[in-house]
Amino acid sequence: MxxxxxxxxxxxxxxxxxxxxxxxxxxxxxxxxxxxxxxxxxxxxxxxxxxxxxxxxxxxxxxxxxxxxxxxxxxxxxxxxxxxxxxxxxxxxxxxxxxxxxxxxxxxxxxxxxxxxxxxxxxxxxxxxxxxxxxxxxxxxxxxxxxxxxxxxxxxxxxxxxxxxxxGPLEQAHANARSWGLLFAGCMLIMALYHFILFILRKKDVSTLYFGLYCIILTVLVASNDASDWLIRAYLPSLPFGAVSKVVIVCYAISTSVLYRFYRSLYPKEFGRILLYIVDIRGLIFIAIVLSQPGVVYQSALQLFALTSILFTFCFVILLFMCFRRGYSGSLLLLCGVVLLGFTSTHDVYFLIFKTHVVSLLPLGLFALVMSQAGALAQRFSKSFADVENLSEKLELRNINLEKEIAERSRLEREIVNISEEERRSISLGLHDGLCQQLTGARLRCAALSRMSPVPNGKDEELRQLSSLLDELVDQAYDLSCGIWPLEHGAGSTGPSLEDLVRRYSRSSGIPMEFSDKRGCESCRNMQVTQLYRIAQEAIANAVKHAKPNKIAVTFDCATSGQATLVVRDDGVGRSAASRSEGGLGMSIMAHRAMMIGGDFQVSDIDEAEGGGTMVACSVVCHSKVR
The missing domain is CATH 2.60.120.260 (Galactose-binding domain-like)
Known part of the structure; x- marks a missing residue:
């Protein structure tokens, strides 16, 4: 040559x-x-x-x-x-x-x-x-x-x-340099957009934000590098070179701060705040020089800034090596990328300051750095997804076990209720066939004595009082027996006697009560009606005790929509003004009974325009055939 x-x-x-x-x-x-x-x-x-x-x-x-x-x-x-x-x-x-x-x-x-x-x-x-x-x-x-x-x-x-x-050859070399630069810039922009979207979807992970910003910075640096034949001038030919140069150098000044924040978002213990402050102060000082001084001044300062960048790259290598020794995910890939960046940047800085005519290796180092960062993030995401999948499998297994446990618990609750009802039935039958019959016999015996003559002197009044007391005891015993077990005693029982329940509460409380029902079956065989009876019993008792009503209406409808619906409505003072007893469990018990039979339980206050008061409603699916 x-x-x-x-x-x-x-x-x-x-x-x-x-x-x-x-x-x-x-x-x-x-x-x-x-x-x-x-x-x-x-x-x-x-x-x-x-x-x-x-x-x-x-x-x-x-x-x-x-x-x-x-x-x-x-x-x-x-x-x-x-x-x-x-x-x-x-x-x-x-x-x-x-x-x-x-x-x-x-x-x-x-x-x-x-x-x-x-x-x-x-x-x-x-x-x-x-x-x-x-x-x-x-x-x-x-x-x-x-x-x-x-x-x-x-x-x-x-x-x-x-x-x-x-x-031909020089034009082709120029086109190749521009093409590679355009390819690299396009890849960086796509990666930046992808990681910005990841950050928008999951703002808690700021590493994707810093990685996207770093990709934007690298796009500017590569497009204004000799390796791409200053690609940026092909798209912005009319912009003054001084302005373009300042933008490029400002991007270079903040690149170290963005890169440090990216590492810190991944490994906060190793990448501390003190070094972050040093990096930021260094960048701010250089940016102030760029914006306030003529080109020859900040271009001279650029050489010193580039030398300090090599020093910080060495610090990154040490900190990432510590992360690798501690087994942190993705640290090895990041370490390899920083080592390559340190080698290529040192090569370019040395030859650009002290020599001429050098093939720039910085784009290669930047490409290796970006690929290592992308690989580290992908490795972390992959590990996170694997952890989520493992947790999901464990959670699914626990959910299955929990569902089995809930089903078994519901079965035991239903069995307890059935046993309780059976005990109620046994006690009710015992009262009806035992105590009630004996009290009835005593009342008849007393009536027979009262008709005997002559009655000893002074005993007429006592005998009448005894007869009246026996009458009250017989009525109370029968009421207690019916309250404990509402079903008829024979094999052809037709379900709870809500009408009898309403009648007895009206007689005992002195409050007028109305009952209406629309049945779809001549004989109710729905086992869930027993729980509706208990809900009605509790609702009427609460209304009598707390609401101070003038009238109570009870409605039972199982003729339409395939549902059995119970409604207890009073015209009392409403829940907000009603007196509450400490430790009351009425509402909770009613809600629990509704839950056991899969019913929809609601308690609401009635507007004053509609008469005021409280309404308790419970609906349950009725599978009995209408005939």
């Missing part, structure tokens, strides 16, 4: 079609602090005194000129003469990463420019873009004159080689 020496390069033996692109590297004539035109060299090539020769690609910062190192800012002209291969050729020249503004002439014709060349910061308009220029060669020597001004970057000059080739 030919190399320029003392402002001359020999390409006479170069075959553009077979040998491929050639780099115009080597010593270019260097004219410091002068912006010369091709006409300035037309009359006599030695008319303009040279400042020496400068190797390109390279920067003039620190170049020795008359014993003094040159500053990074300023302006200069470069000139190269090339001996071209014979024949006519149409060539493509690539100019890329020339800091900060330039113009290029080939044989006196302007072929490429970027930004506006100026002698001061105010006159200069910096830009950073790739230019592919067409140059015609007829075999005669080619003269390239390039003006460069830099009042924006720490060092002016040419960062990447100036390439020369036949049309």
């Amino acid at each position: 030919p190399v320029a020496k003392r402002g001359m390069v020999d390409l006479s033996e170069w075959n553009p079609a077979l040998d491929g692109p050639v780099a115009l590297d080597g010593q270019w004539e260097f004219y410091w602090d002068r912006l010369l035109l091709p006409d300035d060299f037309a009359a006599d090539s030695n008319a303009q005194p040279k400042s020496g020769y400068l190797n390109l690609p390279g920067y003039w910062k620190g170049h020795d000129l008359n014993g003094q190192p040159l500053p990074g800012t300023g302006q200069a002209t470069f000139r190269l003469r090339a001996l071209m291969p014979p024949g006519d050729h149409v060539l493509t020249a690539r100019f890329f990463s020339v800091r900060a503004a330039y113009r290029v002439w080939a044989n006196g014709e302007l072929v490429a420019s970027s930004g506006v060349v100026g002698r001061s910061d105010e006159a200069e308009e910096p830009d950073r873009s790739i230019v592919l220029a067409r140059i015609a060669s007829d075999g005669t020597p080619l003269e390239l004159v390039m003006q460069i001004s830099n009042h924006f970057f720490p060092g002016g000059g040419v960062q990447n080689p100036i390439m020369l080739a036949v049309p």
